Amino acid sequence: MTYHPKSDFMRVMIERGFLADCTDYQGLDEAAAKGGMPGYIGFDATAKSLHVGSLIQIMMLRWLQKTGGQPITLMGGGTTKVGDPSFRADERPLLTPAQIDDNISGIQKVFAKYLDYDGVENPALMLNNAEWLDGLNYLDFLRDIGRHFSVNRMLSFESVKSRLDREQSLSFLEFNYMILQAYDFLELNRRYGCVLQMGGSDQWGNIVNGIDLTRRVLDHEIYGLTSPLLTTSDGKKMGKSADGAVWLNADMRSPYEFWQFWRNTTDADVGRFLKLYTEMNLEECERLGALAGSEINEAKIVLANEVTALCHGAEAAAAAEATAREVFEKGGVGDDLPTLVLEPGELPVSIVQVIVRVGLAKSGKEAKRLIAENGAKIDDAPLSDAGLMLDAAALSSPIKLSAGKKRHALVQLG
Template sequence: MNFVEELTWRGMLHTIMPGTEEMLNKGMASGYIGFDPTADSLHVGHLTQIMTLIHFQRAGHKPYALVGGATGMVGDPSGKSQERNLLSEDVLQHNLESVQKQLTKFLDFNSGANSAEMVNNYDWFKNFTFLDFIRDVGKHITVNYMMAKDSVKKRLEGDTGMSFTEFTYQLVQGYDFYYLWKNHNCTIQMGGSDQWGNIVTGTEFIRRKDAGEAFALTTQLIKKADGTKFGKTESGAVWLDPERTSPYQFYQFWLNTTDVDAKAYIRIFTLFDREVIEALEVEHDAAPHTRALQKALAKDITIRVHGEGEYEKAIKSSEFLFGNVGIEFLNELNEAEVLALFSGVPNFTVSLAEIEAGINVSDLLAVKTSVFPSKGEAKKMIAGGGAAINKVKIATADDIYTADTLINGKFLVVQKGKKNYFLIVAE
């Protein structure tokens, strides 16, 4: 497997430094990508870089995942319009441990010579004094060189400017590359296209300080076909941590991609080979309504991030909402999973004591909640057989509901028609 060719046919490659492919073709090389722990979870925006490291390892090379315990304290100005908040050491340490744990799901850390390794740049920066840094690093890169970078120019031209802290970020990242080149024989740094300036600062620093040679490669920044940002939904970023984004929501994110985006994403985010992907495209084009690409994409990435069990649960959750899975399925879910499943539908809270005492269904749906705008509307819909609680049609507008009808002792699932769901939470 040729690493550069693999990235190219998958539509991932953006920029490559001359000589990089020739260097990689000589045999096993070591290379790295950095991940700044600005949160306690990676999100789907990081998956392109994770996939890059996976392909790098599958091509026989040795991947290093650098978690930025030091750079996370500084903040990368690339692609940012304003300076981000600096994190405390306690928060940073928590984030580091969480990110490290997630990365172990994707890379093989026990594959012999090309086993993946994880490094933390705090380990080599923690005893680096400021005077040592400006003497040993700062003197090799001119201010003119640093100010020519797009990430710096854009910020200096903007309203917010740039602090000295962020201005020095490219020197810190450049030294990371030098350290890994010097101590771990890392000859290539990879990253998103917005990182090109920082990466080549590293190659330039290696050349100027030790007359060494190093290489660079960047991947495309992923956007949706309509030009909007990939990985964002109405509720925010799509995270890899199931506590932040439930496996069901994660699965739905991929399942709901457009046909155009699915054709790009299945190349970037799965390990399917070319023949399999092209066969799926033929199947999809013959019957787009079956969503063969989206289903294959959502299944593959959900299983790799969350496991087979969570994928099966996500399928059942979809079938519960849109198919024939019965209400008993909700008993298999914990409270957080139920809330996640119904996060996109109107939620209402009612008094548990009132339900325990017995509550008239018309009052429940039109007074205590606003499932219906009025009791008259509720009675009309119930009489027409168009309202259900817990997937059982409401018999009459005078029915009484008690605690015995609560799912998991807490929830009532209301349907107005077949597709309009509401969740009532008893507290």
């Protein structure tokens, strides 16, 4: 990238590693340099929380606001009824309007941590595309909007092509998704003067569609910017861990477990993740990322603290670090570990069932394999008996269960 930006926004996008592609670097840079530029990212409401895979997009919106632009968080109340087929092997399960509304209320909680909706000159906007999609008249929409789309061109997009090449069915409902997302950009430009759509690089085709449509219908110049689709250096998709998705809402993934996810970052990813997921200056990110040996572990703690403080608050980050040090350095149990409370009526209970219920394994089979491979501990001692039953005597005080060196949980009587 040899382009030298004029705007703070584009400089941050390039220097910190947010930029995969852009429809017009110079045009977008000039629009950002004027100040107050509205830009949006859409979030479909397929679950009650976003996970770490969406955090790069949330940070892009945060930087847009910090550099003087106006971030728009667009909830997909309308588009979630259809489901984005991009790079999926199968059709998404359809959700009811009540499920979608419930999911949106859960997702909205996280944005208030990263964006300011009312206390600044450039307040963020929280919108829902159901506002304009729910009331569409189908025949009018086909005539006014559908005529601008070439099916030949839509079939050429990689997200659609990859599905068809595998001879997997793509329903007409899903095929409409890219038209609806393009229409979102048109409506946001018409209603709010929005000139930028951002998203992961898998959204490139959808973003370009929206730019083309808005130029054709309104003759307005608008822009698209995509971020790289992140995988960890060992090839895993960002946002997933051994025990499932790393959710951003505290009621779905505790701040301690969230902190642990970042603390367990592989050495090669530390510098890159500090640039993307924290606001530390670039020199410090590079210095920490270049550490080697045991010193890199302190850099990982800095990463975990900074990311957790943004998502859950500084107190939660400090508590998670204190618990981790208690558990790993002193062999204690800490106050903040995931905890399973058993009622006396549930006893006796098998250790395999407890390992699953506390979240250290996804199934009984996995729990048994963990024990067989010497990966499980009970109160820091090897657990070798998969047939062990826990009774009231065993639980007279809380017990600590561990899976490997880094995942721990408590079990106690209620």
